[in-house]
Amino acid sequence: MEAMVLAVKAVGLRVGYLDSEENVLWAVREASFEVSEGEIFCLVGESGCGKSTVGNAIAGILPPHAVTEGELHIFDRPVIQGGRMNYNGVRGRIVSYVPQNPGTGLNPYYTVEDQFYYVLNSLYGLGRRKAVEVSRNYLSLVGLDPDRVLDYYPHELSGGMQQRAAIALALSTGARVVVADEPTSSIDANLRLQLIKLLLDLRDSQRISLFLITHDIMSAGKICDTIAVMYAGRLLEVGRGSEVVTEPLHQYTRMLVDAAPTLGFKKALRSIPGEPPRPGVVVEGCAFRPRCPWAFEKCVEAPPRVGVFGREVECWRYVG
């Protein structure tokens, strides 16, 4: 086996946002994880649990009112160290970002060619000729015919073509890590499958690392090497993609799986009662306690992270 190169490493990462009274609302309370080169890593969980905040921290696009603690490294460069952030030479060049709706990742007022030119020119100072050459390579790589898209505006392309163009644009900078926030949500099955195949191909041919963010745990189980399940700013379970879905250990993971439809097998859909804590609300002890059918006395204290069957779980039921 080749030596594993770490693409992303978070150690006790915390990210919060300052509100108008200068209080910090912690969106990411404690996240420690590693993403190897060439790995597909999925962060799943309900909305508001802090997924996008982690993704934005990796991509270097946190807003100015964000505050940080802990550490985040990208290919051994410390981009977050305590309260300091430094993405020079990393943002755009090593890490690229594909937003939720590919239409929004593309500027509606520029042709596809112009978008490549502006990105490559601002990052590397490439001239128009060179930028077009690079863009042709990446458009072909994602299965688009450059002659049929370069001169077009985003709205003139189909949804699937927009998505491919946005990914080509993200890769064209030579990025080694691609953060994609809910890239497959609200698209139909055909388009979703095409996109997933494309991402898998790119991983195989380019050895890029993919950090995918989704609320759909079933779909994550189909494509990811590793799944991390996030809740109220913490990672409750981290493990191999397929195993986390087929044999969830944490009660929250289990409930996410039970709530998802499986085609051709009409089990009763069990919804998770209640909702995640609202921003700023701190639940003492285990954050999942108010919704957990397994809760017992011990759970008023914060559970430690323990290793179980090659997985990491934050739950008192697995301690001892």
Added chain:
Amino acid sequence: MSVGSKVAIKLERVTAGYLTAARGWRSLRRRLEVVLNNVSLEVYNGERVVIIGESGSGKSTLLRVVLGLLKPLRGRVVVLGKEVYSLPWSERVRVLRAVGYVPQDPYKALNPSLKIRYSLMEPLEALGIGDPEGRMARVLRLVQLSEEVMNYYPTDLSGGMRQRVLIARAVIHDPEILVLDEPTSALDVSIQAQIINLINDLYEKLNLTVLVVTHDLGVAQYLADRAVILYKGEIVEEGFFEDVLHSPRNNYTKLLIKSYRASI
């Protein structure tokens, strides 16, 4: 609940579309874009029918035609025995009163500057139905929300709660038919399950006929007695959901099922 032999909704060879104005350099060009092509469909009383199609296939347009909001270019639309588009507007409203509608996006569908109470009351005022307080209390109980939410603004509520409010609003005037446009696509999977279970619960309790539009086969599985596959404005296949799933005949349907299985 038993499915009656009476037809609740009937579309007969319906062709519908939009006149789009494309402003050219000098002239205003008008173009007719046909979105539904020769669509025929019957929904029986007490039945749950799901229309499945990808974005742009014409699902929302089909609903607009059923709701009396878009007059088809050709064809007949019959709701509860009345031909909708041959009625004068006032009578059309009376027929469509029997239809409750849940629009697509729970984040956009509620007026952000109105307290929930006023959004809920809207259909009652429009239709001149009395006892708003009693009705509001009753529907909120039905959708398992506390009465407190009446005094909240939409932004105080989570997506799942907003969707419950929209469903409450759709049934507050005791409709016979409930029409829902992508009722779960903007929601988390965990909340999606709550909403699916709620829709089925109301279907039983209120003796509804349910017509749903979705792009998601997994959601359709739970909401459909009968499935209708819409592709590029045409119905390419229909039948009992389980039959369509296990022995699809149309190539597009086959592809859809295969893709779904491979990606989810």
